[in-house]
Amino acid sequence: MSEEFYVALINKMAEAVEKTNRIPSDYYGMYNVKRGLRNENGTGVLVGLTQVGSVHGYVVDAGEIVPDEGALIYRGMDLKDVVQGFQKEKRHGFEEVCYLLLFGELPTQSQLDEFKKLLGELRVLPKSFTENMILKNPSKDIMNKLQRSILVSYSYDNNPDDISVKNLLRQSLELIARFPTIVAYGYQAKRHYHDNKSLFIHSPVPELGTAENLLYMIRPDNKYTEKEAELLDLSLVIHAEHGGGNNSAFATHVVSSTGTDTYSAIATAVGSLKGPKHGGANLKVLNMIDNIKENISSWSDKVEIKDYLRKILRKDAFDNTGLIYGMGHAVYTLSDPRAVLLKGKAYELAVEKGREEEFALYENIENLSIEAFKELKGPDAVICANVDFYSGFVYDMLNIPHELYTPLFATARVCGWCAHRIEQVVSDNKIMRPAYKSVMDMREYVELAKR
Template sequence: MANDPFTQAFIRKYASRTVARDQIPMETYQAHKVSQGLRDEEGNGLVVGLTNISRADGFESVDGKRVPCEGKLWYRGIDINDIISGFTQCRFGYESAAFLLLFGDLPTQDELNDFRDVLDSQRALPPHFVRDIIMHSPSNDLMRMLTRCVLSLGAYDDNSEDTSPEYVLAQSIKLIAQFPQLVMYTYQAYNHYIKGNSLYLHRPHTNMSTSEILLSLLRPDRKYTDLEAWVLEVELILHMEHGGGNNSTFVDRVVSSTGTDTYSTMAAAIGSLKGPKHGGQILLVPEMMEDLAENIAGPGDMAGIKRYLSALLDHKAFDKSGKIYGIGNPVYSISDPRAEILRKYGEKLAKAKKQNDVFDMYAAVAELAPKMINERGLYHKPVCANIDFFSGFVYRMLDIPPELYVPMITVGRIVGWSAHRIEEIVNGKVIMRPAYESLIPERRPFVPIEARHEGGK
């Protein structure tokens, strides 16, 4: 924002005029049958493409009618519950899930070993990259720093404009391998130069899982437990992909359809995820729950929890938005399978961390809030706790600072973005270009400047 009084006054004056000119009533959207958010009044997403990568369902057809059902999520046709339970004896669940999403099948042991070796070989950042790009201009906005890092990596790629599937796959694997460092080094730069804490820049070791690398790069002593690493692995896998219809993946495919490079595409996707209506939601749940804890007698105060949730819905508590953050999802109705899985492993971690009471409070809200919202009929469908509801709690138990909550999502989602970019390149023959219906009723005359009046009057 400009700091001189004249410019500030000008912007304030004309910003209000712009808002007044651009405002379109909801009734107008309805009259023209335009679905805001690319979803109709029943919550159905408008179909803009096809994908073989994943599928998310919150409804099913019964006797020809669309009815709510328990949420389901498949990666390449395999139920996410089976994927997580099948990986419990495997240190490299993230890498196995990434292989599945990128190549379409679960890896054999030899394939997984080869994929891990390739990832390890691609982790190194360019010479002086950390010093010149990350340390040179730290910021308290880690997502913006991450965007800058990704765009800067394109300058080190002599063939950055090559959009052949083979080369895009090579770029994607390199980014997947480097994202843990990009995320943690940008945080360490912020933590040192802006917050004034000690600077720790560890190098990733070989033969470590992605979750182990993240925890070892974050913590000064590099130590972590097997349970901590596995629970983080679960969260990363759950954030990898979500049916192709989420905003950042849509951005990924729209930008890919233009024929632009991988780095520009991923930077655009990061910018989407950064938004408070998308990945930014994860930050609000812990803040809301802290406020709840301060306004009840204790975790077992069910009456107090109900009163607080009612106050939230009545615009009288927390940020007075009328929302219970972490509740509701455009796709799911009765349950979000990602939230159910994370709740299960979050409870295990809570027991190990002796935070059972806090978990019980989260669990109580996850049960009560959907019922209270549904009883009030606030939405056109049933709602449930979503993955964001438990994510921040899990990160907090892992001693991951709030500044990293959204960037951590990118470590998982870079895999899904990569898979969708490749699928779009393989199948997309034309640029995606939606239509906007103009509301301009008729032509306006061009008025000479000496005859004009302020505000067009």
């Protein structure tokens, strides 16, 4: 079969498949389907309970959503207080947050030291894993490499299917520790085999935390500044958990409810996060900012910036979707606490990197987007910058390659996924099985010769 004929055949078959799989949009309203597991007022459908984390963005009064300042809660503690606590003592906080999410309590100094030491010793990948799994099978997409590496970890585990809490915790700690190493090595393999660059495989340093090890392993010279490590650590902290209803955490709950192994559940979460609607939004922000830069003559001209934002909202500019990426959130209304925390530290790094003018552009776009949105939707419309608005800029200042943005998200979120998995197995042994309404009419089978 020629390549030309094969492509033509697939195109023809795809047209038929698309036609037979398209459900009329009005059917969803007719059958009261909660599309996206959302109620009519935009709130999420309640499908479970959790103690791991929660997201607050509004209050509901008489069935109506009333905007409120955003808050992200880790195990009953406001994330802002947690961040303020470790930053006041000039410490990195990701390992402390991982401990909190897994064990439900903040660690004492000795517990934190022991936890850090344990993670440090677990960061090295199993014997022959790097050569056989990562270097011999490089992928152009690091998330794909991460997902495959998680699944193959099953083969390196002497007790992979045991779902006792003791075993779940062991597996969780090993995955949390090894994610940075897998991500860094997956990036180096991609860089070497697909981009024709030199190969650098740096062993993780047990004494370094997650943020420092990431910078150490992805950079050829291992060098980084304390400000860089501090900001990456903050990014990991604010991405570590986001309630049980976000897509990847919910996927973890769904798959874990079947009683399957940890590697299958966490690989599912990575597959969810790989989707651009979930984990890749900050790249969209960067692309949009680049487009804005190309179409305005001055980064400081607010009138010109706002005019272009209006064009974007009218679907006359950028990708013609009418979306200003990084603005708005499914839950947060008046503010996204993650964006607030990241923005402050982003300015400090911008000063260190000499990029204050670019930071000011981001800030102008944020403020003017809110104004333009109100002009379009009405004065009562609310929208705020979400975490993706500044995270891409932060990673760019850290000189982190674009292909690592979502894997870094996964490196942060794996501790939240593991916490949700353990909670699901311990608290709710009922398999998740929601309903789907069939809207296909019954038909008679037709014999082959009569079709």
